[in-house]
Amino acid sequence: LIFLHISSTKTREIDDILVYTVATSETDGFQRYTRSAIEYGIKPNILGWGEGWKGGENIRYRPGGGWKINLLKKALEPYKDDKNRIVLFTDGYDVMFLSDLNTIIDAFKKTNARVLFGAESACWPDPELEKLYPVVESGKRFLNSGLYMGYAPDVYELLNYSPVKDTDDDQLFFTLGYLDEDLRTRLHFKLDYNSEIFQNLNGATSEVEMFPETNKEYTEYRLKNVVTHTQPLIVHGNGFSKTNLNALGNYLARAWTPEEECRHCKWGQIDLRRTLVKDLPTVVLALFFEMPTPFVEEYLMKIQDLEYPKERIHLFIHNNVKYHMPHVQSFVDQFSGRYKSFKQITPDDSIPEWTARDLSLDYCMQKDCDFYFVVDSIAHLDNPYTLQLLIEQNRTVVAPMLVRPEKAWSNFWGALTKDGFYARSHDYLDIVYNKRKGLWNVPFINTCYLVNATMLKKYDRTQLSYNKENFDADMAFCSNLNELDVFMYVSNRVDFGHLINPESYDVTRTAPDMYQIFDNARDWNQRYIHPDYPENFNPNKKTLQPCPDVYWAPIVTRRFCNDLISMMEAFGKWSEGKNEDERLTGGYEAVPTRDIHMNQVGWDPHWMIFLQRWVRPVQEHVFTGYFHDPPRSLMNFVVRYKPDEQPSLRPHHDSSTYTINIALNEVGKDYEGGGCHFLRYNCSVTDTKTGWMLIHPGRLTHYHEGLRVTKGIRYIMISFVDP
Amino acid sequence: LIFLHISSTKTREIDDILVYTVATSETDGFQRYTRSAIEYGIKPNILGWGEGWKGGENIRYRPGGGWKINLLKKALEPYKDDKNRIVLFTDGYDVMFLSDLNTIIDAFKKTNARVLFGAESACWPDPELEKLYPVVESGKRFLNSGLYMGYAPDVYELLNYSPVKDTDDDQLFFTLGYLDEDLRTRLHFKLDYNSEIFQNLNGATSEVEMFPETNKEYTEYRLKNVVTHTQPLIVHGNGFSKTNLNALGNYLARAWTPEEECRHCKWGQIDLRRTLVKDLPTVVLALFFEMPTPFVEEYLMKIQDLEYPKERIHLFIHNNVKYHMPHVQSFVDQFSGRYKSFKQITPDDSIPEWTARDLSLDYCMQKDCDFYFVVDSIAHLDNPYTLQLLIEQNRTVVAPMLVRPEKAWSNFWGALTKDGFYARSHDYLDIVYNKRKGLWNVPFINTCYLVNATMLKKYDRTQLSYNKENFDADMAFCSNLNELDVFMYVSNRVDFGHLINPESYDVTRTAPDMYQIFDNARDWNQRYIHPDYPENFNPNKKTLQPCPDVYWAPIVTRRFCNDLISMMEAFGKWSEGKNEDERLTGGYEAVPTRDIHMNQVGWDPHWMIFLQRWVRPVQEHVFTGYFHDPPRSLMNFVVRYKPDEQPSLRPHHDSSTYTINIALNEVGKDYEGGGCHFLRYNCSVTDTKTGWMLIHPGRLTHYHEGLRVTKGIRYIMISFVDP
């Protein structure tokens, strides 16, 4: 592997020391263990590999592990008289080396022990034994059997002081040995009370901290115990501290360093670029529409745009939202045939979320998929390489980090509270704001993630399901993964996309996405702001000026125009075009139009922010030196001109510093005639362009009129800014 | 004379009737009497003409007039047996005929009296006699001897029923005759209780009204008694009713008719146009500066501009106001030498008003003047022919009507209260508003009037003076004229000029006339509004437009500019040019100038009205369709640019809909550099013209800067309108 340029194997013959662990297969935790060993030039001997676990069931919560003693006993047989030989035993799935062996041996020798075990704060598995323990001045009193070391003859004697069954508890076995004062004395059997070498995390998570330590060559994160003021050399995520070890493991053993950043990211990473399509892994792509979601059309296009052969993808859709049926149906009609297979569950099927998600897992099994890829409707995969990159990351479970733009709300949690809910980890904000990029082992992910189906195949729905107690589907699934010791990684190595905020989405409105300018501004802009908008600021272009001080600028898309017209026509209460207008403060409008005000369709705050974000910069660009932020406006409305209703508007001034006049539909096609005539300049704009705005002074100089519409309907959107 | 085309002398031999009056000389009242007689074709016989009055002194307030009986007795001697001969006697100075003799004789014959006297409501001169009077059913009970008629033998018998001395009271004589029941019955001696013929006004002024009566040929005002429902044919302003008769006399006897208007105006009018200068009457022109008076410079120029040879004018000036010394002195230095003579009383002489006015009368006597012409400093004689026209009007005292423009305040009173103060006459408003033009006999005039010196020469300062009791000078003079039965006419036949309102004039200010825009708007405009201002609205001219939507218009005079600079430099507290500015509401100015705000020199209300009256119409003309009346403005200030102070102003917008920028001094002469640059149009106005304004949009389009002044001082006046 690739990390060996940082190697601290220097002078000592480290073959003198025998390092053992027990592992039956390559779990995520074992990979982490191995990587840490390699990092520090340690070559452990793996006992039990490929065998079935014989140390008892469910040993996280129940005693067991006697098998580990019997395996080591056998392994040490050849060294039982080798007096200088040092033996180091650690657990494998929940342990990391934080140092090379030289440092460990030096520290061991300073203890003058011949057998040294890690200590912990709880007396387990038999708390009754507590009173038999010797009293210590400081540090932890009780033996933990996950980390220990000693001279080969002494360790061997200890392992044999009494027979033990594979399913007996290893810790009870060693505890009783320790509590036997004769044996303890004879073997110089000690506990590492102050974590000079061994840090058991259970009950001690708040005592440890990471800190960056800079050596001559590089900086790496180290662990220190702030209570004992020691720097432990091996760490053990025993008991309930597994999540804590996961978090520490993102940095320790040079997983992430300030200089090289995510070193562990590259561990096991693969490259699919030269793989033939037919040899590419098959993926079940599972889309879930569990709530009304803004910008679903764009979401679906991003799904379709994923750079991964559709023929290697099985498409599974659960749509649980009636409002989205046309969107999904349109997508299905257009694209589903291109996928390797396709299955849809519609709102009419009335299938709840967790069941649908479980069905998608089953679909993966059924299709003998290689990967299972979930993309909920709020997950916008702006990066079309997301799926491919996640596969190449080669982890059991990996999620692309997705964040609500400009917010700290993401699709992962950095830490959990004791009862399993969101807690903010020390590095959460650095990660979501992309100040720290990498691959992060976290306790909770959702919305979008890739699962290696090898893992799925290991467990049936009694072990791995979205349906658990009264958890919601995501919580259920993550909780199961946590219990199965499957790591959930979230990657922010590149930008994969972002999250939609569905909270304020109100599908009882017409064109509800128009109202999402606040909660989903990025998507709103993408859909509704004219693609040429940035050209308004191109220093090599002059803004069009069809009449003196009347500027003409692309501002919104046709989609905006259509949606706005739909909103107004759905509302339908066009004004009478009379002078008396109870919508106005004064109750009187001298030059009335047939119109609907933005506030009548609840779109006033939205218009105001649009004005500030999009109109104001154009104003500042064309009317140099005029600054008024935020712009104010009390009169924002859509006007409808019709030959048989109100076809024109007589000359007038607007009560504005400047006026915005957006053409909402197309002259020559939707209507004939119309346009705006500026009388003092004898200048008209009649060839208006849909989605473009006229911006002109409202008062004093720009006396103007709306020209007669002779056929069809002309819609314009008017705003009197800074009245 | 000229009125005879209206003559009602038709069928009857009116030589059968003898009309008598007594008059010793031609007073104003006698002229009125004569005119009314001629109007109705009546030829009275004047008794006592050219003789000294022998009927007792002061007969207005004391008994007397027996002389009138003795004169008539003698005159009737030849007719004492002429049974069909009718005799009509009236007073002369206070009587008017309102009808021809036929109508009078018809009415007399209906009474079946042989002797008929007018009646009045008071028993005078001996109230004790009241109880001896017969009781009457209606009308007045008591005899008045000013109007009577009868058959010659009966009148003659009555005149001789008892001897009477010249200084005895005539009314007592006739009263006692009437109370003698034998005599009364024998002579068919009756009183005209109900004013069928004779209307004595004393005590009856509220019983009479004028009304226009239309005959076939013309309309004339008639008198009616609304109590008795009669239309009296002769009216007598006896006792305290002289002023009432004066007022009635302006209309009655066809003095003023709706068709021909002022017929009595032309009575006695002369024409000076062919008179040689050396033969023109000499005039004492007496100017009085009794209080600080706005626009005194213009006043003096109008005096100088009077179209009357200076060599026929003696100039008398009383200046009682220190503030006006430079104005008067400058006038004197320039022009006094051109007058026939010149006398000035200065503030240093400390002579009070009434004394000075009396001295001016004495000056007239001393110079043997023909006319005495007073023009107080508030009297603006806009019509240079005023003096000439007044002389030609040929009345004893005549004033040109002068009114405060747009106000009802004039230099005359149409009526008096009982205690001699202002009362509004029925026709006062019609006269001051020039709805009724003519020559009006009124009880009070002031400020400007012409007096025929013949009258002055009759009376010394015990009789005719500006010093009387505790009256002010004007009241004293008019009161004397009233007592002397001298009529005061005021003419509004043409427009002579107007009155200045000095009430708010505050000479403690610098350029106090600048503050007179409210109280003396016409004069203010004349002095301060650019003479080319009306050209701004000339439909054949285009307003200059040196930069897009920047207009350039003449607005104020150089005098305005100089006065405004003086105001500011006298105040002197130019701002620091810092961002912090406690004069502003926000306390902060982003683009500060060195300036003084209008409100710091108390000129804000004035500016606001200037803005409304003069700037706004230009704005409406150039920025068509924009109406905002009144304009609002919180920022009105004069800016001073100096190379070593603040020489320029960085690019900015103004907080205005439009901005006014008036050049107050002259580029190239007063300073070099400067001007206004409009950045968005890359256009500058540097050749600014004093008194011209730039008017330009303040915000949005007209980003602008003040260009660097390299030498001298540039002053501009800035106003941010409709912020």
Ligand SMILES: O=C(O)CCC(=O)C(=O)O
């Ligand atoms: O018809 C147009 O383009 C002008 C509309 C307009 O001026 C207004 O609504 O105020």
Ligand SMILES: O=C(O)CCC(=O)C(=O)O
């Ligand atoms: O110097 C000038 O003419 C411009 C002055 C100006 O823009 C201002 O005072 O706001």
Ligand SMILES: [Fe+2]
């Ligand atoms: Fe408009």
Ligand SMILES: [Fe+2]
């Ligand atoms: Fe300015």
Ligand SMILES: [Mn+2]
């Ligand atoms: Mn164990």
Ligand SMILES: [Mn+2]
């Ligand atoms: Mn363990």
Ligand SMILES: [Mn+2]
């Ligand atoms: Mn008398």
Ligand SMILES: [Mn+2]
């Ligand atoms: Mn009389």
